[in-house]
Amino acid sequence: MSRQSRMFYIMHYLSAHQEATAPFLAAKLEVSVRTIYRDIDHLSVLGFPIYAQNGRNGGLRLLENHQLPATFVTEAEQETILSGLENLSVTNFGAADEVMVKLSSLFNRKTTPWLSIDYSSWGKPEEKQLVDQLTAAKKQQRCVIITYENTRGEVSKREVAPNKLFFKQHSWYLSAYCYLKNDHRIFKLKRVKRIEPSDKIIDPAVLTDEYLPVYELGLLEFFIENEQLARLQEELSNLTIERSGERLKVSTYQSLGDWLFSYLLSYGASIEVIQPKELREQLKEEIEKYQTLYF
Numbered sequence: 270m271s272r273q274s275r276m277f278y279i280m281h282y283l284s285a286h287q288e289a290t291a292p293f294l295a296a297k298l299e300v301s302v303r304t305i306y307r308d309i310d311h312l313s314v315l316g317f318p319i320y321a322q323n324g325r326n327g328g329l330r331l332l333e334n335h336q337l338p339a340t341f342v343t344e345a346e347q348e349t350i351l352s353g354l355e356n357l358s359v360t361n362f363g364a365a366d367e368v369m370v371k372l373s374s375l376f377n378r379k380t381t382p383w384l385s386i387d388y389s390s391w392g393k394p395e396e397k398q399l400v401d402q403l404t405a406a407k408k409q410q411r412c413v414i415i416t417y418e419n420t421r422g423e424v425s426k427r428e429v430a431p432n433k434l435f436f437k438q439h440s441w442y443l444s445a446y447c448y449l450k451n452d453h454r455i456f457k458l459k460r461v462k463r464i465e466p467s468d469k470i471i472d473p474a475v476l477t478d479e480y481l482p483v484y485e486l487g488l489l490e491f492f493i494e495n496e497q498l499a500r501l502q503e504e505l506s507n508l509t510i511e512r513s514g515e516r517l518k519v520s521t522y523q524s525l526g527d528w529l530f531s532y533l534l535s536y537g538a539s540i541e542v543i544q545p546k547e548l549r550e551q552l553k554e555e556i557e558k559y560q561t562l563y564f
Contacts, residue, residue, distance in 0.1 A: 412469040
């Protein structure tokens with residue numbers, strides 16, 4: 270472990286536990302006691318108010334109300350932090366703008382953003398409010414009650430334990446333990462109509478590190494019009510393409526999840542699915558619904 274990593278650990282430990290002995294820190298970091306005292310001396314030079322107290326109840330301590338000197342973070346690290354906050358601020362997530370202004374002042378650096386990443390949805394500004402509500406609940410370790418509309422238009426109220434909020438394929442998603450289904454579920458924020466607080470405390474035992482859905486890879490075969498080839502190659506990979514008359518025959522292995530059904534529908538009449546047969550029948554049923562509505 271590098272000196273800087275050791276010093277960061279020492280500061281973090283003393284901030285969290287108020288005190289520690291040099292032999293204890295030496296054992297934790299697998300170095301000698303002399304090395305710990307050298308690190309303490311270096312921290313003192315950098316401006317950290319660490320003092321040692323002798324005697325039976327002695328040890329290393331931080332002065333109360335200490336502040337982290339900006340010089341503890343190198344210029345390259347300061348640039349990385351500020352650039353990350355700039356990119357995060359365009360997502361409208363949390364208070365990234367305010368944090369960026371404060372750290373810019375602390376580091377005495379003026380930033381000039383050049384990278385623009387827009388994760389926000391068209392015409393869906395209320396998603397930010399949902400993100401803020403879920404973030405607050407997660408910090409308070411509280412469950413929430415969501416009013417949710419699924420892909421079939423069915424609305425239900427569910428008490429859930431928030432696990433992870435993530436962004437994927439143009440949309441925000443919530444991974445949570447659903448007490449209605451007694452299982453982990455993924456909820457698309459665009460379909461969340463309302464969030465209400467719950468008195469239930471989040472039980473860590475129901476959460477999981479595997480918050481992303483795992484879909485089985487399966488063979489997907491379809492015919493597609495020539496003019497759709499450029500879009501297809503931009504959006505999917507590992508394609509085997511051969512000409513079949515006036516159309517193209519495409520074979521690929523893809524995750525067979527709900528996303529694929531919606532994705533293939535977006536091509537309209539330009540695509541004809543061959544395999545898997547279950548997906549072909551699903552699409553056929555959806556098209557028949559359209560015919561009922563429009564013809």
